[in-house]
Amino acid sequence: MSKRVLFVDDEDWSVTPYFETLQDRNIEIDFAEDSDQAIDFLRKKEYDLIVMDIMFAPGKTMGDNVQPRRAGSTLLSKIRKNEIPGLKTKTDVPVLVLTAVTNGLVLDSIRDLHVREICRKPAAFDEVIDKIFSVLGT
Amino acid sequence: MSEIEKTSARGVIEEIINETQSYNSLLDHFSALGEQIASSSGIKEILEQIARSASEVLRADPIVLFQYDHDNSKLIAPPIYTGVLFEKEDYEKTFSFTGNTFAEKIVAGGQSLYFETAEEIDKHPFMTSEKSENVAGRPQIRFHIREHIKSMAALVLIARGEAVGLMFLNYRRHQPFTDSVKKLMKTFASYAAIAIKNSRLFQQSRKNEAFQKRIIDKIPDPVFVTRNKKVEDKLVWRIDVANEAAHKLLGYDYKLKELEEQDARELLVVELSKLTAAFKEGRGEVSNCEVAILNKIGESLPISISTAILERDESRHITRTICIAKDLTTAKKLEKQLEHLNQATFRLLNAENIEDAYDAIFENLAQIRFDKGMISLVDETARTIVGQRATGRNWRELQNKTNVPMASNDILARVVKSGKAEFVEDCEKNPYCDLDMVRGAGIKSQYIIPLITQERVIGTLQIDLSERQDLLKGDKYYRNESLKILSVFANQVAIAIEANRRNTRIEKLETTMADMGHEFRSPLHNLSTQLGGLKYYLEKKYGDDERVRQVARIVQEEAFRADRQMRNALFSASESLEQRGLNLEEALISETINSCAERFRETAQKRGISIVIYDNLKKLPPIHFDKTQMEQVFTNLIDNAIKYSYAKESIEIRGEDHGRQVAISIKDNGVGIPERLQEKIFEGFTRSDKLDPTRFIPGTGLGLKIAKKCVVNHKGKIFVHSKSYYSDPKKVLNYEGYATTFVVMLPKNPKEQ
Numbered sequence: 001m002s003k004r005v006l007f008v009d010d011e012d013w014s015v016t017p018y019f020e021t022l023q024d025r026n027i028e029i030d031f032a033e034d035s036d037q038a039i040d041f042l043r044k045k046e047y048d049l050i051v052m053d054i055m056f057a058p059g060k061t062m063g064d065n066v067q068p069r070r071a072g073s074t075l076l077s078k079i080r081k082n083e084i085p086g087l088k089t090k091t092d093v094p095v096l097v098l099t100a101v102t103n104g105l106v107l108d109s110i111r112d113l114h115v116r117e118i119c120r121k122p123a124a125f126d127e128v129i130d131k132i133f134s135v136l137g138t
Numbered sequence: 139m140s141e142i143e144k145t146s147a148r149g150v151i152e153e154i155i156n157e158t159q160s161y162n163s164l165l166d167h168f169s170a171l172g173e174q175i176a177s178s179s180g181i182k183e184i185l186e187q188i189a190r191s192a193s194e195v196l197r198a199d200p201i202v203l204f205q206y207d208h209d210n211s212k213l214i215a216p217p218i219y220t221g222v223l224f225e226k227e228d229y230e231k232t233f234s235f236t237g238n239t240f241a242e243k244i245v246a247g248g249q250s251l252y253f254e255t256a257e258e259i260d261k262h263p264f265m266t267s268e269k270s271e272n273v274a275g276r277p278q279i280r281f282h283i284r285e286h287i288k289s290m291a292a293l294v295l296i297a298r299g300e301a302v303g304l305m306f307l308n309y310r311r312h313q314p315f316t317d318s319v320k321k322l323m324k325t326f327a328s329y330a331a332i333a334i335k336n337s338r339l340f341q342q343s344r345k346n347e348a349f350q351k352r353i354i355d356k357i358p359d360p361v362f363v364t365r366n367k368k369v370e371d372k373l374v375w376r377i378d379v380a381n382e383a384a385h386k387l388l389g390y391d392y393k394l395k396e397l398e399e400q401d402a403r404e405l406l407v408v409e410l411s412k413l414t415a416a417f418k419e420g421r422g423e424v425s426n427c428e429v430a431i432l433n434k435i436g437e438s439l440p441i442s443i444s445t446a447i448l449e450r451d452e453s454r455h456i457t458r459t460i461c462i463a464k465d466l467t468t469a470k471k472l473e474k475q476l477e478h479l480n481q482a483t484f485r486l487l488n489a490e491n492i493e494d495a496y497d498a499i500f501e502n503l504a505q506i507r508f509d510k511g512m513i514s515l516v517d518e519t520a521r522t523i524v525g526q527r528a529t530g531r532n533w534r535e536l537q538n539k540t541n542v543p544m545a546s547n548d549i550l551a552r553v554v555k556s557g558k559a560e561f562v563e564d565c566e567k568n569p570y571c572d573l574d575m576v577r578g579a580g581i582k583s584q585y586i587i588p589l590i591t592q593e594r595v596i597g598t599l600q601i602d603l604s605e606r607q608d609l610l611k612g613d614k615y616y617r618n619e620s621l622k623i624l625s626v627f628a629n630q631v632a633i634a635i636e637a638n639r640r641n642t643r644i645e646k647l648e649t650t651m652a653d654m655g656h657e658f659r660s661p662l663h664n665l666s667t668q669l670g671g672l673k674y675y676l677e678k679k680y681g682d683d684e685r686v687r688q689v690a691r692i693v694q695e696e697a698f699r700a701d702r703q704m705r706n707a708l709f710s711a712s713e714s715l716e717q718r719g720l721n722l723e724e725a726l727i728s729e730t731i732n733s734c735a736e737r738f739r740e741t742a743q744k745r746g747i748s749i750v751i752y753d754n755l756k757k758l759p760p761i762h763f764d765k766t767q768m769e770q771v772f773t774n775l776i777d778n779a780i781k782y783s784y785a786k787e788s789i790e791i792r793g794e795d796h797g798r799q800v801a802i803s804i805k806d807n808g809v810g811i812p813e814r815l816q817e818k819i820f821e822g823f824t825r826s827d828k829l830d831p832t833r834f835i836p837g838t839g840l841g842l843k844i845a846k847k848c849v850v851n852h853k854g855k856i857f858v859h860s861k862s863y864y865s866d867p868k869k870v871l872n873y874e875g876y877a878t879t880f881v882v883m884l885p886k887n888p889k890e891q
Contacts (some may be wrong), residue, residue, distance in 0.1 A: 002309050004739075011333065011660065011664065013667075013668065014660065014663055014664045014667055015667070016671070017667045017670055017671025017672070018667070018670075018671070020671065020675065021383075021671075021674050022657075046763070052785055055656065065263035095876070100655070100656045100659035100660045100663060101656055102655055102656075102659075102766065104721055104766075108721060111721075112770075119661060120659075120661035120766075121659050121662070122659060122662040122665070122666050122667075122697045122698065122701050123663060123666070123667075123691070124666065124670075124694055124698075124737075125666060125669070125670020125671070125673070125694070128667075128764055129670075135845060
């Protein structure tokens with residue numbers, strides 16, 4: 001069975017280069033540019049890994065008053081706490097954070113949500129690919 | 139005492155004559171007598187008593203007894219007479235001795251004289267003429283001739299080596315002065331002298347007491363004079379004199395002298411060990427000893443007392459003490475206010491935001507009963523109120539004025555302009571008070587203090603004093619001190635507000651910088667990622683190609699380099715803003731160092747430099763560190779090592795386990811660092827880039843400063859061992875390289891340091 005990875009990032013071109021490499025290894029890729037789209041995908045399919053940024057559009061489903069810089073941690077926190085109804089993806093889905101954010105507080109808040117690793121942008125292309133493979137066990 | 143009272147002087151003397159003539163008992167009786175007589179009457183009575191005794195005991199008639207003022211060497215007129223006088227001597231008030239009379243010469247000679255016959259008197263060298271010239275300024279026949287005196291004894295009364303009187307014992311019959319008679323007379327004379335002396339001393343001390351009393355009443359501080367007596371080994375300590383201030387302090391009636399005879403120890407409520415110890419040791423002196431004293435209604439008042447000894451008895455026991463008190467009530471009140479305000483300061487400086495700061499200010503003002511007030515902040519031109527916050531009824535409705543220009547003659551404007559506080563006792567009468575405002579808020583009296591930081595008035599603190607009668611009508615000293623304390627508080631308020639404003643600005647700046655970093659890093663990441671994708675695409679289409687791989691690597695590392703520089707710049711800009719917290723994680727430091735080194739592979743290879751990571755680094759146990767910060771440290775150190783290394787050298791990274799800490803060393807062979815720069819390189823903007831003229835070494839001079847900052851954050855140390863070709867003139871520019879080793883010492887867990 002092929003593995004599924006969901007990318008969440010506000011700029012698609014910052015992650016699209018990975019897609020071809022991964023698809024060639026028989027990994028199914030979806031891309032969401034905000035929380036709303038991400039939740040749609042998570043309801044439709046069960047993912048083996050989420051590669052997400054921290055800053056993106058919070059989307060409508062997250063409710064008001066979510067700052068873009070907290071969008072990633074808010075989304076993940078809701079997934080972990082099972083606060084989003086109808087998810088096919090498990091609440092303990094592995095997560096790789098790929099972000100240019102360096103603010104310690106923001107990083108702490110997402111680190112506390114049991115993410116596998118926080119990869120700092122700019123990240124070397126191969127490094128990210130290797131990390132994805134290692135989480136998926138391929 | 140009552141026993142002695144019954145004993146008359148005559149009785150004493152008779153007893154002596156009749157019984158043993160013991161000088162010792164005579165002394166005891168006589169001195170006791172002297173003291174007794176003196177305590178009940180004046181010196182005159184004593185002299186009369188002595189004269190009477192003499193006439194009875196020594197059977198002389200008449201007796202003339204002069205007092206002698208030893209200090210001024212003068213006989214004091216008029217004398218005391220006993221017995222029969224044929225002719226009254228005409229002494230008048232204006233009488234004075236000439237210094238040349240018979241009597242004066244005898245006293246000056248200091249020897250008692252005995253004349254058995256009138257001829258002996260006449261022939262005596264002290265007797266200069268038959269006439270006495272010194273009686274009321276007119277000549278008079280000599281006393282002994284006038285009164286038909288046959289025998290005469292002139293006794294000089296000497297006590298403790300000092301003449302106190304002269305007694306003429308006259309006899310109209312012949313009186314032989316045998317040795318035993320002379321002896322008796324001498325004895326009598328000496329005790330009479332002691333009696334006079336004692337009585338004089340006593341009289342003097344009484345005089346002094348009256349003098350002391352007068353002085354004490356003039357002292358504005360409360361003063362107590364205490365009489366101390368030992369009764370059955372217990373020190374009884376009664377108030378003898380207390381001045382008006384002392385009565386006032388304790389609420390007693392001065393006219394009734396209510397404090398006198400009070401037990402001083404009962405008035406004092408605190409542990410008196412310090413005082414009593416001082417008295418027992420015979421020092422009896424304390425200064426500024428803080429005690430509490432009870433007033434008439436039993437309230438205890440804080441005072442500080444200083445004592446001094448006024449009098450001691452023969453056995454050196456302190457018998458009278460003067461005690462000057464200082465009322466500390468006001469001082470204590472002020473102290474309490476200060477304490478509150480100190481707490482306030484603490485809260486103020488720790489306030490998270492301006493609203494918290496305002497809350498802290500008003501709460502603490504309320505604690506010292508200033509419960510209505512307003513803070514107005516002005517803009518830089520000091521002409522516009524940019525914000526107001528008030529507390530207390532009627533005041534709050536007035537707050538929240540924003541961007542309101544101040545009337546130039548308003549009292550707030552005046553305070554802002556002058557930078558000086560204004561005390562307004564009656565707002566209605568003050569031409570500068572905004573009457574609508576003060577009436578609206580019900581302010582009758584107010585105090586307006588400028589808020590000043592860095593010599594700039596940022597606003598005012600306005601405090602309603604209308605309900606503070608204690609300040610308006612009470613003790614002026616208390617009011618001034620209270621207002622002074624408020625001014626100090628205002629300074630702290632100003633600092634807190636300014637700090638808060640600055641913090642807000644800093645937070646904004648920090649956020650801006652973090653966002654800026656994000657905005658830089660994202661495109662860098664996109665560049666390297668796009669290139670990674672391109673490389674993958676090219677390799678897939680055309681197969682493995684070394685050139686493609688190399689371009690990809692270079693672009694990748696350039697992206698890292700740009701990221702690194704930007705991180706340093708941002709870090710350096712923000713480092714002064716705040717001490718960064720550490721995100722400690724337990725991990726292998728070798729992995730972090732390795733991934734840092736990986737990012738330089740390409741750059742190093744270009745110059746033929748190899749990065750060698752030794753096994754002892756890989757064997758280091760996991761330690762607690764902040765990954766981001768340590769990445770920065772080793773990225774900067776490796777970057778430096780490569781930049782300053784000569785080509786084709788190797789960079790060696792080693793690790794050592796030192797128990798509680800680990801040491802990581804990075805060694806290169808390159809230009810080296812001259813000793814004079816070895817301290818400076820950690821201070822920022824110090825570079826050794828001119829040491830190698832053959833190439834341009836890029837950099838900002840911030841790397842090591844940031845590395846040091848991060849290491850210090852971990853409670854670690856960083857230092858360098860190096861030699862420069864400067865110290866070896868023979869080897870200038872031979873490119874052999876000098877070892878430079880940077881050592882980073884890190885505690886295994888900074889929290890346990």
